[in-house]
Amino acid sequence: MNVAVVTVGDELLAGRTTDTNATWLCARLDERGVSVERVTTVPDRVSDIARVVNEYRAEYDAVIVTGGLGPTHDDVTMEGIAAAFGRSLETHEEALVWLEEAGYSRSDLTEGTAALPRGARALHNEAGVAPGAVIDGVYVLPGVPDEMKTMFETVEAEFSGTLTxxxxxxxxxxxxxxxxxxxxxxxxxxxxxxxxxxxxxxxxxxxxxxxxxxxxxxxxxxxxxxx
Missing domain, CATH: 3.30.310.50 (Alpha-D-phosphohexomutase, C-terminal domain)
Structure with a gap:
């Protein structure tokens, strides 16, 4: 199995934040015998996210994207993923139900918190709020390291390869x-x-x-x- 990792964030490109997510993911995937063949950082820009994800999902068995999840103005990763697949963003009912069960009322949630690309599988955020998603081999995870690690552990069994x-x-x-x-x-x-x-x-x-x-x-x- 070969994988590309894409990290999203202007702060990463400016050097204000160290990209520990990519290093951690590469190590975990390597332990599972998965070959990471690309690590790419892109800005908080829908067109760049869509372009890189489209390129990599055609070349690799899976793409892991981290960062830019949530309802704020610069959280555009889900929009970029939706654009890569030519799909709309829609409120994901299962994600909303999970958030309610976790203690959040719908009225308290910022609009767009549970907006995922149409047809995506929601990944619940056990360490935060914004859900992740899986769509046709593209895994979208939070950028906050604790949230990313916790969410990846719920799907890591889907990544396997030949041990080295x-x-x-x-x-x-x-x-x-x-x-x-x-x-x-x-x-x-x-x-x-x-x-x-x-x-x-x-x-x-x-x-x-x-x-x-x-x-x-x-x-x-x-x-x-x-x-």
């Missing part, structure tokens, strides 16, 4: 000196290798087979100056 096993080897040699051994690892063990220089060079060996990853890492430890 990793071994990390820290090496006390220049990255350029390791090229031949990296090539050997790839050819001999059929693993992927990531190289991350710093005070030492971290080589991350990955395979869908745990034993293969372990053997490749052991060979590397025997044939390099490890830290």
């Amino acid at each position: 096993y990793r071994e990390v080897v820290s090496i006390d040699e220049p990255e350029s000196a390791l090229l031949d051994r990296i090539e050997h690892l790839r050819e001999e063990f059929d693993v992927s290798v990531g190289s991350y220089p710093g005070e030492s060079v971290r080589l991350v060996v990955e395979s869908t087979d745990e034993a293969t990853a372990s053997r490749a890492a052991e060979w590397l430890r025997e044939n390099a100056e490890i830290v």
Whole structure:
């Protein structure tokens, strides 16, 4: 399963808010064997949201969108999602009923709180008010981290893939000196290798087979100056 993550918010693009949502989602999806192939941030602009979501839903198995939910003037994500699908925004009765059961009266709710794209499945916000939605593989979640995490946990079973096993080897040699051994690892063990220089060079060996990853890492430890 491959996924794109889209975060929405002018404050993210201005650097006023750190995008912790994307990092958290990528880690959780990786744990489930799901490949995240795009992380994109777009402004609070209907046309940009619609364009990016349309592009990504054609390319990936699922798209997760976070941020911009609610009834205020700059909460335009649901409008952008509706535009991507060519659907109208409609009051979602199930979402309203849930909000009432959670203690909110309809008269107290700001107009548009429960407006979702026509035909969407509502995702109830256990840690806040504004509901999320699922529509044809596009998952729309809040931007508030606690709300996003709580809501994602209600749907994360819908994301699955092939688990990847990793071994990390820290090496006390220049990255350029390791090229031949990296090539050997790839050819001999059929693993992927990531190289991350710093005070030492971290080589991350990955395979869908745990034993293969372990053997490749052991060979590397025997044939390099490890830290």
